[in-house]
Amino acid sequence: MNQILLITDGHSNVGESPALAASRALAQDIVVNVIGVVDEGEAGRIGAEEIESIARAGGGMSRIVQPHMLTQTVQMMTQQTVVGTIRMTVNKELRNLLGVESVAELPPPKRAEVVRMMEELSETTRLRVALLIDASASMRPKLAAVEEAIRDLALSLQSRQGESAVAVFHFPGEDPHVPCVLDLPWTDRVDGLGKLFRNIRMQGTTPTGPALQRVVEYFRETCGNIKEKTEFALPPHGREDPDVMESGDVG
Numbered sequence: 001m002n003q004i005l006l007i008t009d010g011h012s013n014v015g016e017s018p019a020l021a022a023s024r025a026l027a028q029d030i031v032v033n034v035i036g037v038v039d040e041g042e043a044g045r046i047g048a049e050e051i052e053s054i055a056r057a058g059g060g061m062s063r064i065v066q067p068h069m070l071t072q073t074v075q076m077m078t079q080q081t082v083v084g085t086i087r088m089t090v091n092k093e094l095r096n097l098l099g100v101e102s103v104a105e106l107p108p109p110k111r112a113e114v115v116r117m118m119e120e121l122s123e124t125t126r127l128r129v130a131l132l133i134d135a136s137a138s139m140r141p142k143l144a145a146v147e148e149a150i151r152d153l154a155l156s157l158q159s160r161q162g163e164s165a166v167a168v169f170h171f172p173g174e175d176p177h178v179p180c181v182l183d184l185p186w187t188d189r190v191d192g193l194g195k196l197f198r199n200i201r202m203q204g205t206t207p208t209g210p211a212l213q214r215v216v217e218y219f220r221e222t223c224g225n226i227k228e229k230t231e232f233a234l235p236p237h238g239r240e241d242p243d244v245m246e247s248g249d250v251g
Helices: 018-027 041-057 067-098 108-124 137-158 208-223
Strands: 002-008 030-036 059-064 127-134 164-171 181-187 230-232 248-250
Touching: 002 041, 002 067, 002 137, 002 208, 018 030, 018 041, 018 208, 030 041, 030 067, 030 208, 041 059, 059 067, 067 108, 067 127, 067 137, 127 137, 127 208, 137 164, 164 208, 181 208
Parallel strands: 002 030, 002 127, 030 059, 127 164
Antiparallel strands: 164 181, 230 248
16 A cells, blocks of 8 residues: 655645646555645645645645644554545445445444454555655745654554555755655664754755656656555355355455
8 A cells, every 4th residue: 555645835836736746646556645734824825725636636635734743643644544545445345246335334243344354454454655745945944843753653654563664755856857855765664764854955946746756656666566456355255145245355
């Protein structure tokens, strides 16, 4: 399961639309969540609208938060996306096999069994989260909170049973032709994070769309065929007995 978590104050001003880039990520089965750390007033309102549009196009969630809430929000969104994706794919499988719209329509014993399976999947499914951090000049006061949130996310992922990894990018790069920079390749360790952004030279441009596209390319380069199915073993004989579900893969 693949996620991009974009942390930004909005105000993309270079390159293609970030919402278009997010829709391309979703087409590759990469969900794009967005956390907005926006200012007050009209500028903040415009930034919030862009943040919402990116998340909507990327099939993810958006939240507007103050810097001190970043750690809690990053962890919450990551987990909710995992659970929501599993629920959506399981419901799709139930519709295909049994003609029911959701787990809630199953008889209580089978409903409980499926819920247990979903909970197990949320802990065991392979998870990759690429964090894309807006390092434009307006984000300077917020980077310390961002760094703390990344560290705490990596710690929380270590407690999962399944394979988990994070990668960290910031944008823009120092070269105008480099939309974003890889600060940390895929890792499942916290002790290697260090001071991620200590040498960043804050820039005035905000190429959010090109940066998102570069992260999608990184998924392809490092993870091969990133479209993958989540295995969900349903109890057998679903078509013969409407109270029991048939084995199948959830994609």
